[in-house]
Amino acid sequence: MMKMKFILLVFFVLHGSIIHGKDENRSDISQTKITVKPGSGTLQQAIRKAASIEGDVIIEMAGGEYRTDKTIEILPGNWHSLRIKSKKGEKVSVSGDKVIFLSKIRPVKDPVVLSRLQESVRGKVVEVDCKSVVETLANIRPSGFGRKSLPAWSELIVDTEPLHLSRWPNDSMVLIGRVDISGGPEDKQQGRLPVFHFQEERPGHWAHTDNMWIGGYFGHGYADDMIPVKSINMQDSTVHAGMFTTYQFFTGADFRRWFALNLLEEIDRAGEYVIDPDTRKFYFLPGDKKNIESPFDCFRESCYCCGKLQERDNRRYYD
Numbered sequence: 001m002m003k004m005k006f007i008l009l010v011f012f013v014l015h016g017s018i019i020h021g022k023d024e025n026r027s028d029i030s031q032t033k034i035t036v037k038p039g040s041g042t043l044q045q046a047i048r049k050a051a052s053i054e055g056d057v058i059i060e061m062a063g064g065e066y067r068t069d070k071t072i073e074i075l076p077g078n079w080h081s082l083r084i085k086s087k088k089g090e091k092v093s094v095s096g097d098k099v100i101f102l103s104k105i106r107p108v109k110d111p112v113v114l115s116r117l118q119e120s121v122r123g124k125v126v127e128v129d130c131k132s133v134v135e136t137l138a139n140i141r142p143s144g145f146g147r148k149s150l151p152a153w154s155e156l157i158v159d160t161e162p163l164h165l166s167r168w169p170n171d172s173m174v175l176i177g178r179v180d181i182s183g184g185p186e187d188k189q190q191g192r193l194p195v196f197h198f199q200e201e202r203p204g205h206w207a208h209t210d211n212m213w214i215g216g217y218f219g220h221g222y223a224d225d226m227i228p229v230k231s232i233n234m235q236d237s238t239v240h241a242g243m244f245t246t247y248q249f250f251t252g253a254d255f256r257r258w259f260a261l262n263l264l265e266e267i268d269r270a271g272e273y274v275i276d277p278d279t280r281k282f283y284f285l286p287g288d289k290k291n292i293e294s295p296f297d298c299f300r301e302s303c304y305c306c307g308k309l310q311e312r313d314n315r316r317y318y319d
Contacts (some may be wrong), residue, residue, distance in 0.1 A: 007048055009034050030055035038064035043094060044072050052079030058083045059173065063090025104129045108283065116264040121285055125267055128156070128282040140165070140213055140262060144225035146246045156273045156282050162207040162257035163284055165213075165261045166272040171235070173216050174200055176249060180238065184248040192243040194218075194249045196258075206265050211276065213241065216258035219247040226261070 012059070032053050035048045043059070043066055050057040055080040063086065072094070074082065086092040108114055108127050117125055130137060137154040156163040177197030183186055206212070215226035228242035239258075241249075250256055260266065262274050270287025 031058065031307050033058045034058055035062065036066075037062040039065055040069060042066065044068065044070070045065045046086075047072070047074055047082070050079055051075065051081055054078045054080070056081045056083070058085065060085055060087055061092045062087050063092055066092070066094045067096060074142045088298070101106050104132065106246060113283065114265060118265065119266055122266055125283055125285050126187070130280045130282070134280070136274060137277040137280050137282075139211070140226075140228075140275065142225070142227050142243065144215070144246060145223040154275055154277075154282075156284055158271075158286070159194075161271075163271045163273045164270075166263055166266040166274050168202060168263065168266040170269060173259045174198065175254070176216075176218065176256045176258055177237070177250045179251050182248040182250065183241065183244045187248070188244055193243065194245060195238050196251070198237050198239060198258075203237075203239075203260070205234060206232060206260075206263055208264075210262055211278075213261040214241070214258050217255050218245045218249045218258065219256070221253075221255045223247055241269070 023086035029059050032050075032055060034046050034050060034057065036043060036059060043061065046059045050059060057077075059082070061084070074318060105126050105128050107123065108117070108125050110127075113127075114122055138151065140153045141150055177199050180195040180197070181192050183192070209229050209232050212229040213226055213234075214229055215224065217223065218225055222247055225245045227245055230240045230242040232239055251277050264283060266272070267283065267285050270285050273284035275282055
């Protein structure tokens with residue numbers, strides 16, 4: 001039976017070694033090997049055991065998948081060095097996924113959602129209901145130059161291939177028009193969020209801006225940023241930001257550009273998805289190398305989705 005999974009942690013595949021050691025050069029150090037097999041114990045248990053052993057400690061992991069629901073920590077121990085390696089010639093993966101069955105993936109029926117989709121993809125976009133799998137979906141978060149590294153938002157992965165948030169324009173950015181409120185130091189003090197004008201016709205098709213985000217180079221050519229949108233005023237063609245950018249908005253240079261993310265109206269390429277954390281649903285367009293006869297043609301093996309844990313642990317991190 002086909003199935004999909006939620007990957008709920010920092011997922012890694014181990015082909016070589018992870019080495020952690022003390023800065024000493026001694027020839028009289030003993031060596032101890034701890035062998036771990038899938039189902040026989042966790043990697044964290046092996047690391048705790050290693051902490052009480054002196055000398056060089058090697059944790060050798062037999063091939064297979066190791067499940068965990070917490071971040072794996074390496075804390076100081078009695079060992080001189082700790083090496084975590086896969087058994088020669090064997091592939092090791094560590095993950096904390098949960099299974100969600102294909103019965104949770106259905107063609108979109110909600111008339112409001114359908115009305116927002118482009119005609120060319122109606123009947124092809126599917127929704128993934130995650131309510132029975134996770135208590136929350138991690139929403140998109142600010143990301144860019146100068147921002148703190150934080151846990152990633154929930155991501156959809158099909159057949160081991162990460163999908164991407166719906167975007168307009170798909171492969172480029174558009175110029176920032178006149179800036180009414182830059183969001184500079186004085187604006188930050190007064191709480192005046194940035195407002196800028198757009199010149200394109202496409203935003204006029206966006207019926208809702210709930211959980212819409214914008215990215216781009218808002219001020220300086222070295223400082224990319226991504227922030228939420230509070231609203232769009234179609235009357236005067238303005239975008240009202242939902243938070244301050246790292247620096248401030250400027251216009252007048254060719255590199256000062258923006259793009260929109262996470263809009264149902266902009267799902268127009270296979271592999272694009274929208275996340276709705278309020279309903280705990282994903283909407284995405286499956287793909288096929290030839291064409292899409294059915295919404296489920298792309299599910300050849302399994303589908304994965306990175307979700308949010310209640311703890312702050314076990315999630316992929318982005319810069």
